[in-house]
Amino acid sequence: MHTLRVYRRNLGAHLRATLEYQADFWILVVAAVLTQGAGLVLIATIFARVPRIHGWGVWEVVLIFAMMVLAQGTSELLAEGTWGLAGLINRGELDRMLLRPYPCLLQVCASRVGMNAFGNVTVGGGLLVTALLHLDVAWTPARIGLALVLLPSALVIKVSLTVVANSTSFWLRGAINTFAAGMDQLGELTKYPLSIYGVGLQAVLATALPFAFIGFFPVSVFLDHGRLAWIGLLTPAVAVYCVLLAVTVFRRGLRRYESAGN
Amino acid sequence: MAPLIEATGLVKEFRRPRRDSGLTGALKHLVTRRFDIHRAVDGIDLRVGEGESVAYAGPNGAGKSTTVKLLTGILVPTAGEVRVAGVVPHRDRIANAKNVGVVFGQRTQLWWDLPVGDTFELLRDMYRIPAADYRRSLGRLTEVLEIGPLLPVLARKLSLGQRMRADLAAALLHQPHILYLDEPTIGLDLDVKDRVRTFLRQLVADGTTILLTTHDIGDIEEVCGRIVVIDEGRIRHDGPVEVLRDALASASSVRFQLSASAPLDLIRERLGDAEVTAPGERELVVRFDRTTRTAGAVAATVMGLVEVRDLRINDEGIADLIRRIHRPDEVTARSGAA
Numbered sequence: 191m192h193t194l195r196v197y198r199r200n201l202g203a204h205l206r207a208t209l210e211y212q213a214d215f216w217i218l219v220v221a222a223v224l225t226q227g228a229g230l231v232l233i234a235t236i237f238a239r240v241p242r243i244h245g246w247g248v249w250e251v252v253l254i255f256a257m258m259v260l261a262q263g264t265s266e267l268l269a270e271g272t273w274g275l276a277g278l279i280n281r282g283e284l285d286r287m288l289l290r291p292y293p294c295l296l297q298v299c300a301s302r303v304g305m306n307a308f309g310n311v312t313v314g315g316g317l318l319v320t321a322l323l324h325l326d327v328a329w330t331p332a333r334i335g336l337a338l339v340l341l342p343s344a345l346v347i348k349v350s351l352t353v354v355a356n357s358t359s360f361w362l363r364g365a366i367n368t369f370a371a372g373m374d375q376l377g378e379l380t381k382y383p384l385s386i387y388g389v390g391l392q393a394v395l396a397t398a399l400p401f402a403f404i405g406f407f408p409v410s411v412f413l414d415h416g417r418l419a420w421i422g423l424l425t426p427a428v429a430v431y432c433v434l435l436a437v438t439v440f441r442r443g444l445r446r447y448e449s450a451g452n
Numbered sequence: 453m454a455p456l457i458e459a460t461g462l463v464k465e466f467r468r469p470r471r472d473s474g475l476t477g478a479l480k481h482l483v484t485r486r487f488d489i490h491r492a493v494d495g496i497d498l499r500v501g502e503g504e505s506v507a508y509a510g511p512n513g514a515g516k517s518t519t520v521k522l523l524t525g526i527l528v529p530t531a532g533e534v535r536v537a538g539v540v541p542h543r544d545r546i547a548n549a550k551n552v553g554v555v556f557g558q559r560t561q562l563w564w565d566l567p568v569g570d571t572f573e574l575l576r577d578m579y580r581i582p583a584a585d586y587r588r589s590l591g592r593l594t595e596v597l598e599i600g601p602l603l604p605v606l607a608r609k610l611s612l613g614q615r616m617r618a619d620l621a622a623a624l625l626h627q628p629h630i631l632y633l634d635e636p637t638i639g640l641d642l643d644v645k646d647r648v649r650t651f652l653r654q655l656v657a658d659g660t661t662i663l664l665t666t667h668d669i670g671d672i673e674e675v676c677g678r679i680v681v682i683d684e685g686r687i688r689h690d691g692p693v694e695v696l697r698d699a700l701a702s703a704s705s706v707r708f709q710l711s712a713s714a715p716l717d718l719i720r721e722r723l724g725d726a727e728v729t730a731p732g733e734r735e736l737v738v739r740f741d742r743t744t745r746t747a748g749a750v751a752a753t754v755m756g757l758v759e760v761r762d763l764r765i766n767d768e769g770i771a772d773l774i775r776r777i778h779r780p781d782e783v784t785a786r787s788g789a790a
Contacts, residue, residue: 196577203574207565207606286561288526291549292578445528448466449521 196292200300201268208303215305222309226259229381230317244385250413251383253321257341257405258381260314261348266304267311269349274302276359276367282450295353295440325413333412340408340422343429348404350432351377353440360443377401385416396421403428454538456630456661457500457523462532464493464518492518494685495532502629505652505662507676507693515685516665520634523663524554537629550579553623557635560615561622562607568618569603572625579626586625593621596651613644620651631655633664637671649674673697702743706750708736709762714754722753 209215233255237248275298278284287297327333355370362369376394380401384392395402403425409415411422470486493515500506508516521527522534525541525548534541541548555561562571576586594600597617602610610618616636623631633652637645645668652675656662664671672679672693679696681689708714714736720728726740738750747765754760 192580196574199577200574203563203566203570206570282559285521285526285556285559288545289524289549289552289554289561290575290578291546291580447527449526 193293193296197296197300200297201303204300205303208305215308218305219309219312222263222306223313226310226313226317229255229259233382244383245416246383249321249324250409250415252317253325253413254383254405254409255381256314256317256321257344257409258314258378259310260318261345261404263307263310263312263314264345265348265352266307269299269352270304270307271297271299271301272353272356273304273367273370274298275356276362276370277365279359279363279447280365280450284444284447285449288447294444295437299353327413336412340412340425343426344404344408346429347400347425347432350429350436351399351401353436354432357436357439357443360446373399377404380404380406400428400432455499456502456504456537457498457663458533458535459496459498459519459523460533462493462496462498462519462522462534463491463530464515464522464527465530466490466492491685493522493529496682496685496687498680498687500661500663502661503656503659504678505656505676506664507672507679508663508665508682509667509672509679510682510688512667514683516682517634518685519682520554520632520663520665524548524552524632550626551628552630552632553626553628554632555616555619555623555634555636557616557633557638560607561619562615564608565606567604567606568599568610571607571618571622572603575622575625581626585627589625589627590621593624596654597621597647612639613641616640616644616648620648624655628660630661630663633662633666635666635668636664637666637668645670702741703739704742704747705737705739705766706747706754707764707766708738708751708754708760710734710736711759711761714758718757719754722757723750726750 230252233248233251236243237251241247243251278287278298278301284294284298287294290297352370352374355373356367358369359367376399379387379391380395384395384402384406387395392402396407403422407422408425409422410419411425413419466489467487468490470488496515496519498519508519510516518527522529523536523541525543525545528542536548537551539548539551562568563574566574572590575581581589594603597620599614599617599621602614602618605614607615607618620636636652637648640648649671652662652664656675656677662675664675666672676693679689679691679693680687711734713733714730716728716730719736719738723738723740726738726745729737729739731737736754738754740750751760751763
């Protein structure tokens with residue numbers, strides 16, 4: 191609890207610092223809305239020509255999309271600092287974090303707040319609610335319970351995968367981690383139903399880099415959609431796996447840390 | 453009493469990519485990766501007792517900062533053992549962090565984008581400093597270091613002197629038993645240097661154990677009781693600062709420019725226990741003990757044997773002495789330039 195409280199305060203202090211740049215804040219909120227808007231236009235365009243993609247209707251796809259955007263916003267809010275990890279390693283700035291009696295990974299995560307987080311959380315949340323209103327969901331207690339487990343699990347998976355992607359900086363040692371950016375781009379593919387991709391890519395996105403568990407699989411099981419909907423029930427397990435993976439990779443990497451200078 | 457800081461056979465090796473310069477060099481490195489092993493710290497044994505104030509001196513790249521990083525747990529040693537207040541720093545980082553404070557002169561520990569006061573509050577939370585202790589600690593540090601007006605200022609807006617004082621306060625808020633300082637006075641003006649040293653002396657008087665690396669003789673003489681000299685990753689000298697200072701009080705040298713090359717053997721014979729060296733062909737340096745002979749007598753002796761064009765008398769500084777301990781040739785060259 192103490193750990194969480196310190197994390198929140200650390201993040202809060204950086205948030206206050208960030209919010210001093212008002213122009214930046216609004217530009218990035220608008221940027222997030224425009225970026226995600228473009229994605230929605232794409233979806234709308236496709237569904238204007240075909241009624242369904244691989245059995246998925248428009249609001250179902252929007253729901254997947256909404257989960258992805260919400261997860262992205264969460265990651266930008268809680269773990270944006272990891273995108274600075276390569277620079278921290280490169281300049282030897284992890285030193286000061288290693289000198290404090292607090293987990294290094296959490297200090298890295300809280301070292302920055304992504305300003306597009308606000309735009310993405312708002313857009314993602316809004317789309318999520320809109321899609322759910324358009325879909326004919328029977329809100330039985332079981333389904334509500336399911337949603338309450340799936341949503342946080344999906345968000346945890348996104349944050350953990352961001353940590354994993356950026357922890358590769360310990361091995362790559364560049365000043366900017368292009369691998370992490372590439373991995374993140376790959377994850378963007380799961381904004382659309384997984385079944386439209388080739389089997390190989392599907393396998394990668396479902397297992398090695400389980401981005402499909404952020405949107406596609408949880409939505410499948412929630413809407414009871416398709417033969418493989420049951421896989422979505424694994425979402426909480428995948429979340430636990432991703433957290434362990436993130437912590438392990440980060441710790442391994444930290445052992446390679448060599449500071450800078452003499 | 454068991455030493456507070458205890459390092460045995462400490463070794464740290466870095467693997468450095470060997471790469472030719474330029475784009476071709478970089479491309480070649482992508483295909484054939486070659487590495488050099490660089491031994492920054494090479495078998496260091498160091499024991500520091502409670503309440504000691506130790507200067508850790510040596511030339512650039514000698515391994516001073518690497519040692520500090522090993523002692524603080526930032527780096528994992530390649531070989532050897534470290535124990536600080538009974539804790540192995542790199543293994544139990546968090547327990548160690550509570551016992552020690554660290555100040556890096558070249559790099560701030562403050563959060564760059566936050567007001568100094570916010571940084572202090574975050575540190576209070578991280579170190580779990582009880583409210584009453586925090587108030588007392590902050591009050592004392594604010595007063596002594598005069599940082600009251602700096603609390604609402606963003607760290608990146610501070611001048612170097614202000615930053616160093618804020619950094620010192622940040623490192624001491626949790627009242628650590630041990631304080632490591634890596635070049636704490638680097639780049640500071642004389643006035644701020646003085647204030648920092650006075651403050652450190654006070655800490656030592658209050659019982660804090662201090663280990664500081666420095667190039668600044670003032671830091672050593674004014675703050676420390678013991679000096680450890682390191683070069684190429686090895687300890688070359690370890691002893692009380694006073695002994696060094698006493699040696700200094702009596703050490704003097706005369707430097708001659710000659711018209712012809714010097715008859716070294718003859719001069720050595722006449723000057724007995726004085727140290728005679730010839731850094732250049734027509735140069736001569738005689739180092740002697742001021743308590744047994746005078747500069748005048750030395751000069752007269754040399755002038756009687758060879759024609760002298762110019763001469764200069766110097767008292768040696770502690771810096772010359774430290775350098776002489778491990779680099780005899782370089783000393784003569786540098787004191788010539790001075």
